[in-house]
Amino acid sequence: MSDQEYDRRRIFIICSMALFTIAVSMSLGASVAADLKSSFLDPIDFTTSATMIGEILGIIFLGFSVTLFAVSPFMDVIGMGRAITAAATLIIVGNAILVFADVIASGENIYWALWGGMLLKGIAWGFVEAAINPATASLYPEDKTHKLNVLHAWWPGGLIVGGLSGIAVSSMGLNWQVAISLIFIPAFAFLILNIGVKFPKTESSELDVSFGDMIGEIFKRPSFFIWFGAMFLTAASELAPGQWVDLALTHTVGMPGILLLVYVSGIMFVARHFAGPIAHKISPVGLLWVSSLLTCVGLYMLSVADSPITGLVAATIWGAGVCFIWPTMLASAAERYPRGGAWTIGLIGSAGALSTYFVLPLLGAAYDKAKLEAAGGAEAFAAMAEGSPEQIDTLIYAAEKSFQTVALLPIALLFIFGGIWYNDRRVAKKSAATAVSE
16 A cells, blocks of 8 residues: 555544543543542442442443454444544543433432443444554554554553543542543544545455455464463553552552553653564564563552552553553564454454453452451441541552452463463574575
8 A cells, every 4th residue: 555545644643543532531530430439339339339430440341342353353344434433422422421420310320320431432442443453554564563552652641641631630629520521622633633534454455365264364373362362461460450550559659549550651652662673672572571570570569569659669660561562462463463454453452351341340349358358347447437547558458459469460471472482483493494404
């Protein structure tokens, strides 16, 4: 394809803005999670309110996963431009439901209003990822790892803007509905920018791969399922803690937990622009192994951080770890299984989202269990004064336990990526030796 046929620069800007908007929405959602919990869920049942907010935050990832899974194989039929238009519309509607949740519903039904609004946001995210990743892979086939990392630098960019916006709104004494409403600005912006733009076909279409062959690609090459399983663990190590960090760590580190997320996002935004040279030097799978090691160490350190300084140190290590994982996983799948096209990339992204859907409620359940265990039961916790040292100590203990649970996940990745890295090097040496002998 030629630059004359497709406006690569404009398409890449639209893709970046779409992902940026989703990230802003996610960050604002994380920043108001405590408000949603205290305003709506604690009155319903304070003993399981953390589990409920975990379910509400987690449904975004189920909507994302199912949409990405269902839409990706038909991206050439749907059209990338239409998918992005649908995403913008759903972001606007989903966030509007959150803003007016207490108008739409009352009592226990507010839970379902929040749940439904988050679900629409997740579906919007699925449409975005189903379009932008194969679009970038098609526009830059010679530089997938680097360009996908640059594209996904706008994910942490959005987290930064969303997190700081949430903090600013709170510091001005405005309610959380104002914070959520900010998302309408970038959503309308990329909706308008997308009008009339011609998008490319997917790589599998460019390679003239039939729909049946694209679907069958992963079954003909079962090694794909190793990458699919690995994505479950990588996403659970990045996205789930990112949504949980404000609610869980604010009391433990002595600063708003969302600031740690903003700080980590800053690391990711800068570093992802340099992914290409790093991956070229040690290989994409080598980069994933190093990332997994740092992620494991960083998550455990976050679970025991007890001051702003230790929180920042732990967040730095965790941020360096998760920085390259998501886009490099997508790029690795696209490079190793190109005939799978958008379907391959979509399945990898779907696995990551589905993982987070399961992990967030588990984090909430672990938090609730530890909270009641430290307090000595539900009645004892209910008797604690809001903001009392006794209550804060209890919540600190619960936060530590919930983060220690998720810190175990990256350990398995060290063995998975280590094995793939070793096998790649072995095959490369064998091929080089064969070439020399010939």
